[in-house]
Amino acid sequence: METHSKASRLSRRQLLLSGGALALSTLAPRLSYAAPHRILRAAPHTAQILPSDWPATPTWAYDGQNPGPALRVKQGERLRILLQNDLDQPTTVHWHGLRIPHAMDGVPDVTQAPVQPGDQFLYDFTVPDAGTYWYHPHVNSSEQVGRGLHGALIVEETNPPKVDRDLVWVLDDWRLDRDGSIRDDFQRGMDISHGGRSGNFVTVNGRTPEPLQVRKNERIRLRLINVANARIFGLNFENHDAHVIAIDGQPVTPHTPGYDTVLLAPGQRADVILDFTGEAGSSHRIIDAAYQDEASLLQNIVYDTGVPVRETAPGPVPTLAPNPLAEPDLDNAEHHEIIISGGAMGAMQGAVYKGKYLPIAELVQDMRIWALNGVAAHTTAMAPMLNFALGKSHIITVKNETVFPHPMHLHGHTFRVLSQDDAPVPHTPWADTVLLNGRGTAKIALVADNPGDWLFHCHVLAHVQGGMTSVMRVA
Numbered sequence: 001m002e003t004h005s006k007a008s009r010l011s012r013r014q015l016l017l018s019g020g021a022l023a024l025s026t027l028a029p030r031l032s033y034a035a036p037h038r039i040l041r042a043a044p045h046t047a048q049i050l051p052s053d054w055p056a057t058p059t060w061a062y063d064g065q066n067p068g069p070a071l072r073v074k075q076g077e078r079l080r081i082l083l084q085n086d087l088d089q090p091t092t093v094h095w096h097g098l099r100i101p102h103a104m105d106g107v108p109d110v111t112q113a114p115v116q117p118g119d120q121f122l123y124d125f126t127v128p129d130a131g132t133y134w135y136h137p138h139v140n141s142s143e144q145v146g147r148g149l150h151g152a153l154i155v156e157e158t159n160p161p162k163v164d165r166d167l168v169w170v171l172d173d174w175r176l177d178r179d180g181s182i183r184d185d186f187q188r189g190m191d192i193s194h195g196g197r198s199g200n201f202v203t204v205n206g207r208t209p210e211p212l213q214v215r216k217n218e219r220i221r222l223r224l225i226n227v228a229n230a231r232i233f234g235l236n237f238e239n240h241d242a243h244v245i246a247i248d249g250q251p252v253t254p255h256t257p258g259y260d261t262v263l264l265a266p267g268q269r270a271d272v273i274l275d276f277t278g279e280a281g282s283s284h285r286i287i288d289a290a291y292q293d294e295a296s297l298l299q300n301i302v303y304d305t306g307v308p309v310r311e312t313a314p315g316p317v318p319t320l321a322p323n324p325l326a327e328p329d330l331d332n333a334e335h336h337e338i339i340i341s342g343g344a345m346g347a348m349q350g351a352v353y354k355g356k357y358l359p360i361a362e363l364v365q366d367m368r369i370w371a372l373n374g375v376a377a378h379t380t381a382m383a384p385m386l387n388f389a390l391g392k393s394h395i396i397t398v399k400n401e402t403v404f405p406h407p408m409h410l411h412g413h414t415f416r417v418l419s420q421d422d423a424p425v426p427h428t429p430w431a432d433t434v435l436l437n438g439r440g441t442a443k444i445a446l447v448a449d450n451p452g453d454w455l456f457h458c459h460v461l462a463h464v465q466g467g468m469t470s471v472m473r474v475a
């Protein structure tokens with residue numbers, strides 16, 4: 001791994017050389033050093049986020065696209081991505097949900113040095129699991145993700161289920177001013193101490209949501225990815241069943257979700273099968289109903305008036321083949337506990353910060369007001385909160401003692417969600433992000449089979465700024 005990360009830190013000059021070697025290698029295949037890679041360039045950009053009669057928005061983007069390019073790779077294939085940082089601040093790329101080697105996980109000062117402006121870093125790994133994932137920076141995340149750095153990563157199954165269309169919807173919101181600019185308030189204490197930095201303009205794939213045009217008896221696989229800094233989405237497809245076939249990329253027993261609402265907290269994904277068996281020419285609403293009092297129209301489903309795709313409704317909903325995940329042994333697992341505390345209206349008296357205990361009044365001055373097991377993080381390079389024996393099964397009970405919901409994300413592993421708020425979770429889905437309700441609990445289980453120091457943090461990115469990050473050591 002040592003050699004690997006050294007080889008990955010290419011200077012511009014080496015990059016030029018590798019380009020030369022690439023040309024050579026076509027003549028002399030034994031020069032395998034320069035196997036093909038794709039360049040992913042992070043840089044300022046301008047995008048039409050608001051409707052076309054409104055001003056454009058200065059954003060940050062991968063490859064001049066908001067969202068970044070949807071990367072597609074087949075399960076088991078090798079992905080080689082050369083990050084080119086043309087931002088004016090350091091960055092990295094984290095491959096959210098992928099179980100890949102530690103050195104490729106994109107966490108600054110833990111798995112790699114931050115990539116400085118003008119520098120490159122080669123991400124090079126094999127993708128073990130099929131499914132819907134995404135990528136984003138892990139440096140100054142609240143601002144970098146909030147300004148538009150994120151993209152879908154689709155790992156295709158060897159035998160994908162037959163659908164008429166496979167669509168990716170990157171769900172996001174932006175905090176914009178009337179001139180189209182992104183508000184520069186990433187350090188706002190109110191957001192850090194409350195529910196995070198929500199936007200005032202919702203987008204699908206970086207644009208004003210547009211009606212979903214469908215044909216009668218069409219089957220669509222819709223891959224939903226919530227990349228928002230704080231907003232929880234809850235999609236209800238009026239008069240249609242959304243059959244969830246994967247959660248966080250991992251296959252799950254096909255089912256329709258509770259309240260017919262596909263709930264997605266920041267970081268979470270869902271693959272749904274939608275069969276459009278309504279009447280030709282009809283239209284139906286897609287409601288975002290995540291927040292009880294604020295249900296809003298996301299967009300409409302509009303049926304074509306022409307001939308159906310097929311005469312009858314599509315057949316049974318397909319079940320995806322499982323990914324090669326190790327099943328935790330619940331009877332012989334080690335038990336751990338994580339307590340989430342802090343935030344506005346919380347009862348936290350103080351926390352350990354930079355190695356010493358500080359009362360809440362002092363923590364607030366540094367805007368560190370969230371803690372995991374009594375520690376408010378100031379950096380990702382921190383002592384492990386929990387130690388997981390390599391190869392062993394572990395059950396972790398997460399208790400949220402705050403009044404706010406927190407989508408907790410674990411790097412490097414996928415876990416089963418056993419229970420929430422003391423009730424068993426149907427289908428005990430695999431996930432990499434679990435949404436803790438305010439004052440809620442969750443029990444998750446995993447086999448610690450990927451060695452390294454792995455982050456466990458809230459995916460409300462303002463909460464990360466406020467200290468909600470920890471490290472799990474698998475050794």
Ligand SMILES: [Cu+2]
Pocket residue numbers: 405406407458459460463468
């Ligand atoms: Cu949080």
